[in-house]
Amino acid sequence: MKTITLVALTNWPLIIELFGYSYCKNLWKELIIHITSKNKFILHDEKHKSNQIYFLNEGNNVEQIHLSIKSSITIFLQDKLGILTFRLAKIELSTIKYRENYNFIHKNLNKLYSTPHGELKKVLENKQITPFLQGIYDSERKELIGYEALSRGPLNSSLFQANNLFSAALSQDVMHELELVCLEQILNLTNHIDNDRFISINLSPYMLLDKSVSMLLNNVEDKSKIKLELTEHTFIPCWGKIISAMNKYRKQGFEFWLDDVGCGYFDYETIKIVNPELTKIGISLIKKIIDDDEIIEKLKLITNEIHNEGGKILAEGVETLEQVELIRQINIDYIQGYYLDIPSEALKKLNNNY
Secondary structure: OEEEEEEEEOOHHHHHHHHOHHHHHHHHHHHHHHHHHHHOOEEEEEEOOOOEEEEEEEOOOHHHHHHHHHHHHHHHHHHHHOHHHHHHOOEEEEEEEOOOOOOOOHHHOEEOOOOOOHHHHHHHHOOOOEEEEEEEEEOOOOEEEEEEEEEEOOOOOOOOOHHHHHHHHHHOOOHHHHHHHHHHHHHOOHHHOOOOOEEEEEEOHHHHHOHHHHHHHHOOOOHHHEEEEEOOOOOOOOOHHHHHHHHHHHHHOOEEEEEEEOOOOOOHHHHHHHOOOEEEEOHHHHOOOOOOHHHHHHHHHHHHHHHHOOOEEEEEOOOOHHHHHHHHHHOOOEEEOOOOOOOEEHHHHHHOOO
């Protein structure tokens, strides 16, 4: 049985606008070569005006053929364009049995991208992110040295709370888009940060591989003000490419922090792999230090080993004076939590210099 697959590059004119005609012309050719060489597909037709490519294949399993070409296109173009730009390309495809007068029904095309809906769609389209800041303090001097940026949705909306905002993005499969908008809005604050202070920004490790992130970070004038705080919400089976990206950004002047160690996917083994400039001990461990001598000894050991490697350590979720005193005894460098500062709107906090 012969099948035919339509690959519709629906938003290709936008990609040409972003990357230039010459790059996209070569990319179109490379895509065809990639598909025909990897999957035993044969080029049947190209329609440049409608941004469509047709491929033939000999096989009995239409679904398997469809999945094969879908996987091939996704991996190739995400690498060439970055994940977000790949989604912006709005690529659609469909595989059917080949007939002389074949016809694809548009509503049956399979989208290789997700689109937000409802209130979240408005938030992303209008970049309605409200940055909040929480102070970070030197544990010995109790002196403000920087901030962690926290993203909220629009004020007085159902998506204002971070849990609601990020849960909506996760359920609609647009977490990447949300993270990118949050990063862009927070980076706009850098010119308001005092020269002797910094701002840490939460970022999923895989975001470091995206060209859109690279373009945003390259535009930062004083890169020493930015600490890229890798979050632990996703299991990372292989750190190789991420570590390479981190090393590239380090050469530019960025530092990397590791978030919530001991609370999720990140553990002491992750510290050794990533070798962050700073390790954050998660709130669930800090809550237990008052009554758990074993955790205190564990934190002392980790703190000493991190210091021996030239790194710093921060305790977050600090809510009592008793916790502060214990943290100082353990020799943890920095502290963050409601005991010292409550998160508030970024510009108000910066304008009031607190």
